[in-house]
Amino acid sequence: MIKLLEARGIGKRFGGLRALTEVSLTINKGEVYGLIGPNGAGKTTFFNVLTGAYTPEDGEFVFNGSELPLGKPDRIVNRGIARTFQNIRLFREMTALENVMAGHFIRTKTGLLGVLLQTRHTREEEKLTTERAYELLKYVGIERHARTLSRNLSYGDQRRLEIARALATEPRLLALDEPAAGMNATETSQLRTLIETIRSDGTTVLLIEHDVKLVMGLCDRVAVLDFGKKIAEDVPAEVQRNPAVIEAYLGGAHHAAH
Amino acid sequence: MQTLLQQIVNGLVVGSVYAVVALGYTMVYGILGLINFAHGEVLMVGALVALSAITFFQSVLPDLHPIAYFVMGLLVAMPVCMAVGYTIERTAYRRLRNAPRLAPLITAIGVSFLLQTLAMIIWGRNYHSFPQLIQTAPIEIVAGVFMTPVQMTTVGVSAAMMIGLVILVTRTNMGRAMRATAENHRVASLMGVDTNRIIALTFIIGSALAAVAGVMIASNYGVAHYSMGFLPGLKAFTAAVLGGIGNLAGAMVGGIVLGLVEAIGAGYIETWTGGWLNSSYQDIFAFLILGIVLIFRPTGLLGERVADRA
Amino acid sequence: MNNISQAIPFLGSRNPKAALITLVVLVLTAPLFAGLFGNTWVRILDFALLYILLAIGLNLVVGFAGLLDLGYIAFYAVGAYTWAFLASPHFGLHLPFYVVLPVGAAFAALAGIALGFPTLRLRGDYLAIVTLGFGEIIRIFMNNLTHPVNITNGPQGIDQIDGMTIPLVGLELNRGLQVTDDFKISSLFLYYYVFLAFVVLAVILVKRLQVSRIGRAWAAIRDDELAAKAIGINTRNLKLLAFAMGATFGGVAGGLFGAFQGFVSPESFTLMESIAILTMIVFGGMGNLAGVIVGALALSFLPEVLRHIALPIQQALFGKVYLDPEVLRMLLLSLAMILMMLMKPAGLIPAQSRYSRADLLGDKEARHDQAA
Structure with missing residues (x-):
């Protein structure tokens, strides 16, 4: 097993609230790693800290052998971590193709002068970006909507487009925040196939998901967060039997009943 | 020392007017998250309507006590401005409540310039002596420290307006409905609050305050004209x-502080900059404060709630 | 040019080629037609081109990157005053335009960055107010920077500014071109073609920007800043670039204005002018180059048309003028802004997504798209 990402003692506070406490976990190259937990357990916060939307107070990430810059989204993407959002965030006034092309930004180099002078290199890069974006649309299965404005796509296609856009940044680790939320059974099973394809093509996947069946069926290993702390990390079968996890979920249900 | 005290007094007078106008901005922002760019122009309408009313009453009812004309001017200006405020909300802003974020602001700018233009048509582009x-x-x-009766009146009336508003908001059912609407439109309407009515009322109350402020400003400077609302409006927004923003007490404190900074700054800027800048740069203080606050402490001095509409 | 020509009613969509030719001919001969009605109209045409340049620049900031800038006229002022400082008797400098114009553009770009840097984190409406304040601060300085050293000459402004001289041929635009002894092309015509060249250049550059990784990054920031960050876009640098580029256009337009007008004063750079340019963009269609150009043309011509029609009518009907031209212009602009926002917020020619050249894909995919 080769480690791809190692979180060491990550801590994040909002005012007096400790959203994450000493969260440490390890994601290996090539696996699908699940992150689950009751509502408000800190899953999305962990995502935001990892991808630089928030800066953690404590801890560090080691990614692919070296430390990750904290709170610097663009540099983190550049290192090879891409994400999607729980509530889809596409560029609404751009077509599907353009969304994915935008995702290729960080892997292209053309500067202001190149654009203004429209050099050969610029044109070649633009052509490459276009073709690559189209391939990605094909990859997620929505190439027929290439020229549709993203806001006019169906919900499931929007989710797929967001994944394609994230893949355009050429990540080593793809972090998906509840990709199956709001999907029906067919869409979920198609999504599952897609994630498996992504994994088999060599991209490691970090998955936050509520759909327990999806997580258990898809993930190689799973970590469970509760009240901002990691309470378990194991293969799915073991996690399901873990008493602390059962307690957390029942406790969560108990809280929700109030 | 006397200069400083005198500048403090002047600052308090100006600041109390800013505070009254700032209340209008902050109430609307608190409820709609909208910068009512046209609020300053309502102030201008108030001053010019009062001017016309006073001139009219002076000609049909001569020989009254001057204060009586002043009160009459106010009594005409306030309802007119309330109607203007209501009309703006009803015709321009209400339709844009769910529009993309820049649309209401651009409309507000349009309304602001429309009001200036209409005032220019009605009252001409000249400065009128008030x-x-x-x-x-x-x-x-x-x-060694002086204050004119106009200044005293300004401070007194402003204080009365502020106290009245605070009582209205904290002690009445209507105030409670306003606070509920500011907190959450949907929930408030589920609780039986007619939010459309409350929003309209907010504009009406804010406009009445602006009318009073307009008359105060015109009385203090002795002039009124179509563009007199722009700077005080912007400064009150800064306040x-x-x-x-969204905080009533904050608006009052902000108004007073801004008035003081401006007056003291204008008094000393020449000394501070070795004669490079003088009191004609007075207006940059408000803009600088606005920039500095927004950049370093966007929640303001007393603010906690930041309506996040991004 | 293509999509501008396609905006021509009837012809545009049916026969794009004919439309394009019509457009080119129209644009090239416009001053001749205008000249038939008198030189005033040629002058108005020249100003319309400057407004187009400004609108294109502001659109870069507002339409492309989504940053509402209400102080845009300040960059125009920077460009104009730079020209006035470097090419007038005021400081006794008379540098040629190919020095002055780039310097003015550079100063404007710096001013853009100076404005952009502290305001990067501000949300839309706050940004608008701060940029408005910035514009006003610049104007206050223009009005007052007269002592201890007289830099701006205050409200009187600076006059006797040098016109533009085309090097090599030594053509002084202000003097016109003496073709034969009794035929002279007036300077208004010469400036028209010079301004037109700048507009064409601006259109080409802006189109290239729009359909590029930079244009897509701006659009991404405009549509969703958080998502833009999440795909690795350095939003700080790109916003600054937008401010700087927009300001550069403003600065160039300002320099041209100074040379053309021969006189600059703070009065030309009021908030009303910033708002006017914003209205042109809103009116035509924010984010859409063709829309912006049409908006700028319409709103710089309409007030002048009104001036020439409404005044005689008022004179005839009432025997006196109730609405003077300036009032008419403000009325028109403010109503255009409000009504557009309420009724057609996307503008006359709404922006279509055009941040890529999808035709770079092979034929097969293009057909596939058509079928979809």
Whole structure:
């Protein structure tokens, strides 16, 4: 097993609230790693800290052998971590193709002068970006909507487009925040196939998901967060039997009943 | 020392007017998250309507006490401005409540310039002298520090308006409905609050305050004209931001602080900059404060709630 | 040019080629037609081109990157005053335009960055107010920077500014071109073609920007800043670039204005002018180059048309003028802004997504798209 990402003692506070406490976990190259937990357990916060939307107070990430810059989204993407959002965030006034092309930004180099002078290199890069974006649309299965404005796509296609856009940044680790939320059974099973394809093509996947069946069926290993702390990390079968996890979920249900 | 005290007094007078205008910005922002760019123009309408009303009453009812004309001017200006405020909300802003974020602001800018243009058509583009109905002869209040009766009236009336508003918002059912709407439109309407009515009322109350402020400003400077609302409006907005937008107490504190900074700054800027800048740069203080507050402490002095509409 | 020509009613969509030719001919001969009605109209045409340049620049900031800038006229002022400082008797400098114009553009770009840097984190409406304040601060300085050293000459402004001289041929635009002894092309015509060249250049550059990784990054920031960050776009640098580029256009337009007008004063750079340019963009269609150009043309011509029609009518009907031209212009602009926002917020020619050249894909995919 080769480690791809190692979180060491990550801590994040909002005012007096400790959203994450000493969260440490390890994601290996090539696996699908699940992150689950009751509502408000800190899953999305962990995502935001990892991808630089928030800066953690404590801890560090080691990614692919070296430390990750904290709170610097663009540099983190550049290192090879891409994400999607729980509530889809596409560029609404751009077509599907353009969304994915935008995702290729960080892997292209053309500067202001190149654009203004429209050099050969610029044109070649633009052509490459276009073709690559189209391939990605094909990859997620929505190439027929290439020229549709993203806001006019169906919900499931929007989710797929967001994944394609994230893949355009050429990540080593793809972090998906509840990709199956709001999907029906067919869409979920198609999504599952897609994630498996992504994994088999060599991209490691970090998955936050509520759909327990999806997580258990898809993930190689799973970590469970509760009240901002990691309470378990194991293969799915073991996690399901873990008493602390059962307690957390029942406790969560108990809280929700109030 | 006397200069400083005198500048403080001047600052308090100006600041109390800013505070009254700032309340209008902050109430609307608190409820709609909208910068009502046209609020300053309502102030201008108030001053010019009062001017016309006073001129009219002076010709049909001569020989009354000057204060009576002043009160009559106010009594005409306030309802007119309330109607203007209501009309703006009803025709322009209400339809844009769910529009993309820049649309209401751009419309508000349009409304602001439309009001200026209409005022230019009605009252012309000249400066009108505003009748000095209240004594303007300075009275020495402390050794070497002077205050005119107009200034005293301004502070007094502003204080009364602020107290009245605070009572309205904290002690009445309507105030409770306003606070509920500011907190959450949907929930408030589920609880039986007619949010459309409350929003309209907010505009109406804010406009009445602006009318009073307009008359005060015109009385203090002795002039009124179509573009007189722009700068005070912008400064009052600065005051609202400085105090923490959406926060009533903040608007008042912000108004006073801004008035003081401006007056003291204008008094000393020449000394500070070795003669490079002088009091004609007075207006940059408000803009600088606005920039600095928004950049370093966007929640303002007293603000906690930041309506996040991004 | 293509999509501008396609905006021509009837012809545009049916026969794009004919439309394009019509457009080119129209644009090239416009001053001749205008000249038939008198030189005033040629002058108005020249100003319309400057407004187009400004609108294109502001659109870069507002339409492309989504940053509402209400102080845009300040960059125009920077460009104009730079020209006035470097090419007039005021400081006794008379540098040629190919020095002055780039310097003015550079100063404007710096001013853009100076404005952009502290305001990067501000949300839309706050940004608008702060930029408005910035514009006003610049104007206050223009009005007052007269002592201890007289830099701006205050409200009187600076006059006797040098016109533009085309090097090599030594053509002084202000003097016109003496073709034969009794035929002279007036300077208004010469400036028209010079301004037109700048507009064409601006259109080409802006189109290239729009359909590029930079244009897509701006659009991404405009549509969703958080998502833009999440795909690795350095939003700080790109916003600054937008401010700087927009300001550069403003600065160039300002320099041209100074040379053309021969006189600059703070009065030309009021908030009303910033708002006017914003209205042109809103009116035509924010984010869409063709829309912006049409908006700028319409709103710089309409007030002048009104001036020439409404005044005689008022004179005839009432025997006196109730609405003077300036009032008419403000009325028109403010109503255009409000009504557009309420009724057609996307503008006359709404922006279509055009941040890529999808035709770079092979034929097969293109057909596939058509079928979809």
